[in-house]
Structures are given as structure tokens and as C-alpha cells.
Amino acid sequence: MDFDYTPQEEAFRKELRTWLETNLPKEYDPETFEQLDQEERFQIQLGWQKKLHAARLVGIHWPKEYGGRGATVIEQTIYQQEMARVRAPGIANPLGISIVGPTLMHWGTEEQKKRHVPKILSAEEIWCQGYSEPGSGSDFASLQTRAVEDGDHFVINGQKVWTSYAHKAHRCILVVRTDPHAPKHKGLSYLLVDMKSPGITVRPLVQITGDAEFNEVFFEDVRVPKANLVGEKHQGWQVAVTTLMFERANFGIVYQMEPALRRLAALAKQLEVNGHTAAEDSSVRQKLAQLYIETQAIKLNGFRQLTRQLRGDPPGPEGSIGKLAASETNLRLVHLAMEMLGPYSQMALGEKSGPDGGYWSRRALASRLYTIAGGTSEVMRNIIGDRVLALPKG
Ligand SMILES: Cc1cc2nc3c(=O)[nH]c(=O)nc-3n(C[C@H](O)[C@H](O)[C@H](O)COP(=O)(O)OP(=O)(O)OC[C@H]3O[C@@H](n4cnc5c(N)ncnc54)[C@H](O)[C@@H]3O)c2cc1C
16 A cells, blocks of 8 residues: 555645635635525535536546546545545535446446436536335335336336435436335336426425435326436346445545544643643543544545555445444544533534534534434444455354
């Protein structure tokens, strides 16, 4: 493993830093961003993605023929590091960029690629992912949403849940059951669905943070052209798994760990507890040191994953290690913040009288999502035991 960057990679970092210095949105302040209402935040993210797109700085890992830069895996890492360093806003179409575009490039027909891929990059079309159902989450291959053939169309009936961005999305990658008699993994198909189709109802669900970023989505006799099938009919499981591999390999929390830990260490130096700063308390120091070790291990595991990708291998089950470790370490990190803040930890975001403006309470409320979304920690452990360590099943 070579930890040094090449001159070209350093040049890319410099180009990006210079661009970020002049182009971060003027109205954007990372300290107060989370206090804006959901729609205001979305508009900033939309404007940001369009600006990045104009500079060819969105989807940089995509091949040039699809509007990317064909960036190497190392350049992507530099990109993520630099965005995290300036705490840049997220983009409006994260699922489109991280999972839908790459899946379509792999499995889509030429027509599907031409039709959808450019609009994913430019955020003209926002995408959501319709996998989970009320009775099918971890075991999503058991899903029940039905698609029945009718001439040139599939007719969809059923319900999805926890569908992030569905309230904003123009399109959805939808996994449906086309053969109810086949074994559960073999009767699925993968469709591209226009969210404005008659018969679709989106009902937002409010999360513990107060935001409503995910939704219930109901399908009642929704007609989807057969031309929108990705991969073969009844073979949707293979396509769906490709999407999941891209999802786990891209799990953003990995890049947030170091900046979050630096912020926590700064808080420890500033916070007065029993007549001295929290940083002077030996148990706090030990916990911070432990978190530092874990954060570095997560980073190194990320490099190991990169090495695999640099060799040209597709994202593999190792992505589950990074996802599990980062989301669980993040929980420990916010718990330490809560412990240090004591009663101040209960202050809501934007509350001026506390030492951190409610930043950590908000982060604590949001922290559980990472151990659930994209596959729960238990499921990640199963994958690691089974497919990485090849442990015998009990
Ligand atoms: C913020 C957020 C955003 C999301 N966005 C989307 C989205 O855009 N699209 C989408 O389709 N879904 C989305 N999800 C849903 C997510 O994929 C599911 O919540 C997740 O897969 C778990 O499924 P479940 O909630 O049905 O829990 P269940 O599968 O019912 O699990 C319940 C509990 O049982 C445990 N468990 C289940 N199976 C096993 C097993 N085999 N071994 C050990 N333990 C097990 C789980 O770990 C969990 O603790 C989102 C979820 C969150 C939190």
C-alpha cells in the first residue's frame, strides 16, 4: 500500500481547493445550515449540485462519456476529503449519483443510459430507491409489491416504505415481484418508474430530528412501460445487489469521522467540568484516544478497499466492514459528546445559551440512521461472518 500522492493527484487537490475557495455558496454557513428548514436546505443543495455540474465536479468517478471525469479512486478520495474539510453542503441527488447512475451504466440499455444518466448528473431528475417494504427490510428479497404484465406495460400494486427523497424525486428504482411462484430471489424485476405516474401516492414520515426525508410510497395500478425494465425480467435480484454494493461502498459517514472527532476534541478543550476542562479528565482523554484509533483504523480499511478497486475489482462485501465500523464508531463518538455536555446535551439545535448550539444533540438524534439505512449493523455482521471471514453458520 503506497500512502503518497502522485504529483497529478496533488495537482487535483490544489485545483479543487482553489475552486472551493471561490465557489462555495455565499448563503451557505455549515454552522447554521442544519437550522434551516428542509426546503431551504434542499434548494441550497440543488444550486450546489448545478454549480458543481457546470464545473464538471459532480460524479467525477463516472466515465467521461457519461459526463464524469473518469477520476481514479484516489482522486475520488481526495474529492471526498476536500468536501469534508470545508464542510461543503451535500448534493440534491445523492442516490442518483452514488447508486442509480453506476447501476444503469452497468446494467442499463443504451436508450436508458442516454435518457437518464445526463439528467442525474445535472440534478434535473432526482431519484429515490424503492426497495424496503413494511414486511421486508433486511430480507428485502421477500418483498411483495407486484408487477403484472399487460401488453407493453407492467402494472404495479403495493407499498414501499422509508423511501428517502421520494417527496422530491422525479424517478425511482423500484424492485417488484414479477413471478410470485419462483423462489424469492428469482421472481424479482428492477424497474425505472416515473414518480408522476397516475396511482402513486407519497406520504412523508417525520424522523426523530423533525425532518421528513423519507416516505411511504403507495402504488395503485401504476403503469410502467416494459422499456423501463433494467436487466432481464425475473433477474432483478442481480441488478438490485449491484446497487447495494455501490451503496455500501459509498457510505458517506466514513468521511465525516475525522472532522467530527476534531470537533469533539475542540469541545473537550473548551468545556468546563468540575473546575477544569473536559480534556483534562483522564477518562475523557482515554475515550478520545480510543476514538482516534478507531477512526484511523476505519480510514486504513477504506484504503484497503481502495486498493481492491484500484486493481479493477468491483466493490465487494468488504464495504460492509467500513459501513459497520464507521456507523458504530459514530454512535460512540456522539455518546461521548452527550456525556461531556451533561445537561447541555438536551439543548435543541440553534439554542444559543449552550456551549455547542445544539450541534451534538442534533447529531446524536441522527446517528442511529447510519446503523440502519443501507443494511443494519446485524446484517453487516452476518455478511462479514459469512462472505468475508467464511465462518461456519450456527
Ligand atoms: C434514514 C433511513 C433511510 C432509508 N432510506 C431508504 C430508501 O431510500 N429506500 C429503501 O428502500 N429503504 C430505505 N431505508 C430502509 C432500510 O434499508 C431498512 O430500514 C433496513 O434495511 C432494515 O430493515 P427494517 O427497517 O425493515 O428492519 P428489519 O429488517 O425488520 O430488522 C429489525 C431488526 O432485526 C434485525 N435483523 C433482521 N434480520 C436479521 C438477521 N438475519 N440477523 C440478525 N439480525 C437481523 C435488524 O438488524 C434489526 O435490528 C432507510 C432507512 C433509514 C433508517
